[in-house]
Amino acid sequence: MRTSSTLYFPRDPFREFESLFRQAFTPAEPMDSAFSPAAEAHRDGDDAVIRIELPGVDVANDVSVEVLGRDLVVSGERRDERAEESEGRRLQEIRYGSFRRVFNLGRAVNADSISASYDAGVLTIRVAGVYAEVSGQRIAITTPVSGSVESGATEHPAVEQAAS
Template sequence: MNTLSVWRRSPFETQAQFDALVRHSLSPATGFAPAAEVGRDGDDALVKLELPGVALDDVTVEVESGRLVVRGERKDPREESARGRTEIRYGTFRRSFTLPKSVTADAVSASYDAGVLTVRVAGAHTTAQPTRIEIATA
């Protein structure tokens, strides 16, 4: 008895085609969004971003229209021909966080240690004293 089996081609006929698809989907054009943690230290706000493999020269921290904006780029140091499959995302990123109206750029400082960028916004949680409003009678 002969057995007939139907053979279907995989959408990825070769490993090279699959590798090209993965490389394209993880290309610098897609960029990435670094993980962020927003917390509090007394009256200060702390924003921590995971940026392993990102050179400090490729990162900017700005106060722009009432927002804290962190942008940069993780560059792939390998030559195009040497790139294989990777789960590391390369490309540009931009994260922004709303600041209280009372915060100015002078209140913002940043430091980088062990792949983590920490931005401190001094006095972000300082609450103003309530002002009592007189109620007029008619």
């Protein structure tokens, strides 16, 4: 009879992706007048791809992409650089101000696996390998009798000689 007390919880990539997707469409700070750029996230093989609409934003100077543990944080500001009008009315439907979007990646990633590009008003961020399965690695166990043995092996030189 074999008993096991394994604490292995299998990864559910669909649940992780759903969490990432839900996070992409949830404003970081739910304020009616805050600027919160539209975003979408999808899986591309083992990579996560996040697209954020930032037309009219100077991404080189006003946008920051950082990885903090399991979170990808995109923050920045859309500046209103127009001169104020002194006469008449002004219709303003474009929102300005600071923004911060946080995307939970499900696991910690190295910043070297993240790339970002900006084209036609859309910031595209690719997190390479975030959905890749982590392979297990066998750990050697040291015993006082035989030195180093692979986990699960039961080799003892003294026992082998006695059996011969």
